[in-house]
Amino acid sequence: MIFYKKIFCILALFIINNLIICTNVYSSEVKIVMKINNEIITNIDVENEYKYLIALNKSLNNLNKETVLELAKNSLEKEIIKRIELEKIYELNKKNDTVNLMILNIYEDLGLNSEEEFKNYLKNFGLKFKEVYKKIEIETVWNQMIYAKYKEKVIINEEILKEQILQYKKEDREFLFLYELVFDFKNKDEINEKYDEILKSIKVIGFEETVVKYSIANTKMKSGLVGWVDINTLNKKIKNEVINLDIGEISNPISLPSGILLLKVNDKKTEKIEINVDKELEKLIENELTSQLNNYSSIFFNKIKSNQIINEY
Numbered sequence: 001m002i003f004y005k006k007i008f009c010i011l012a013l014f015i016i017n018n019l020i021i022c023t024n025v026y027s028s029e030v031k032i033v034m035k036i037n038n039e040i041i042t043n044i045d046v047e048n049e050y051k052y053l054i055a056l057n058k059s060l061n062n063l064n065k066e067t068v069l070e071l072a073k074n075s076l077e078k079e080i081i082k083r084i085e086l087e088k089i090y091e092l093n094k095k096n097d098t099v100n101l102m103i104l105n106i107y108e109d110l111g112l113n114s115e116e117e118f119k120n121y122l123k124n125f126g127l128k129f130k131e132v133y134k135k136i137e138i139e140t141v142w143n144q145m146i147y148a149k150y151k152e153k154v155i156i157n158e159e160i161l162k163e164q165i166l167q168y169k170k171e172d173r174e175f176l177f178l179y180e181l182v183f184d185f186k187n188k189d190e191i192n193e194k195y196d197e198i199l200k201s202i203k204v205i206g207f208e209e210t211v212v213k214y215s216i217a218n219t220k221m222k223s224g225l226v227g228w229v230d231i232n233t234l235n236k237k238i239k240n241e242v243i244n245l246d247i248g249e250i251s252n253p254i255s256l257p258s259g260i261l262l263l264k265v266n267d268k269k270t271e272k273i274e275i276n277v278d279k280e281l282e283k284l285i286e287n288e289l290t291s292q293l294n295n296y297s298s299i300f301f302n303k304i305k306s307n308q309i310i311n312e313y
Contacts, residue, residue, distance in 0.1 A: 034073045035311045037084070041076045049076055052132060055125040056106060057221050060212075067209050073312065078301070079135065082142045085304050090141055092134075099140045103133065143297065150296040154289055161284045164232065165277055174231045176242060177267035179207060179224040182217040184259040184302065191260060195253055198262070207250065207264050216259055216298060224264070233284055238263070258298035 034041040050069065054060055060068055086092060107118035119129045183198060185191050194214075201210040211224035219225055231239060238261070241251045245265045254261040 032313050034077060034313065035309075036077060036080050037309050039080055039084075041073060041080070045076060046073070048127075048131075051125045051127055052135065053221075055122060055127060056110070056132075058110075059222050059225075063209055063212055063223065064205070067205070067212050077310065079138060081301070081305050081308055083138050084308070086138065086141055086145065090145070092137060092141065096137060096140065098144065099133070099137045102136050102140050106136070143293075146293055146297045146300065149300070150293060153296070154292045156285055156288050156292075158281065158285065161288070162277065162281055165275065165280045165284070167232070173271055173273055175228045175269050175271065176231055176245075176265050177228050177269075178226040178242070179211065179264040179266060180217055180219055180226050181207070181211045181215045181224050181262045181264075182256065182259045183214050183262075184216050184298070191253070195260065202250070218294065226263075228269075233280075233287065235288075256295060258295040 031043045032040050033043055112118050122129055183194055185194055198214055208223035241254050242263050247265055249265055251263040
């Protein structure tokens with residue numbers, strides 16, 4: 001049971017990846033905006049996706065609507081591609097305890113007390129529970145597949161992590177309140193071009209809205225919000241990039257297997273905390289496992305996407 005709960009927590013950390021939407025069609029007339037293989041996405045699909053995202057992610061209400069809408073096709077594109085891949089090896093629409101746990105986690109985060117309250121909440125947005133369930137199921141089963149597919153490739157050196165904890169066990173601990181943006185690229189020549197484009201966007205619309213526009217990280221749904229992070233729990237490469245940043249500053253590009261990472265420091269604080277080595281080690285292991293699985297998920301998705309026939313209209 002403990003192992004099951006731990007796996008659930010790991011899945012939950014990267015469960016709802018890239019569910020942002022956009023559209024350039026505002027009328028009630030039905031129009032095709034994208035075709036993936038033989039499946040179509042219409043403006044009505046996009047509008048429904050918009051309602052879904054706003055319902056489950058209140059922070060999106062703080063963003064410019066145009067920023068959210070212009071990403072709609074990408075969101076639905078990812079969902080369809082994931083479903084196509086999953087249906088090759090899994091039977092969807094089956095009882096799945098992890099999906100039910102995710103539903104519970106989602107409605108509790110919304111401040112709701114039961115599934116029935118969640119269903120009524122969705123009705124306020126014109127959404128049906130069974131349709132929302134299908135979306136969450138796709139994300140859940142996708143991440144279960146990624147875990148099963150790549151868990152043996154995950155490399156975690158517990159001794160190094162333990163040494164890392166012991167080094168700062170008795171020190172005052174510095175925390176950074178971070179936002180992140182991860183962008184991908186087709187080739188090395190595109191990195192600088194896309195990086196410059198992102199910097200220009202940050203100057204015009206700010207970091208958080210630029211995250212929604214460009215990021216491929218799971219935190220995209222929260223405008224890149226990571227939250228308070230103990231700087232000593234970051235890996236050496238990332239720690240070296242952020243340790244000297246002032247509040248409001250953005251890191252240099254940090255290379256990851258899944259893309260290029262930018263971190264923004266929104267606040268800092270120092271606290272003296274007694275360390276429980278075993279608990280800290282468990283957290284570091286979980287964070288490292290989640291990070292590596294996220295990288296594998298992005299890489300695998302990009303691989304299968306390249307095999308699809310995608311047309312935009």
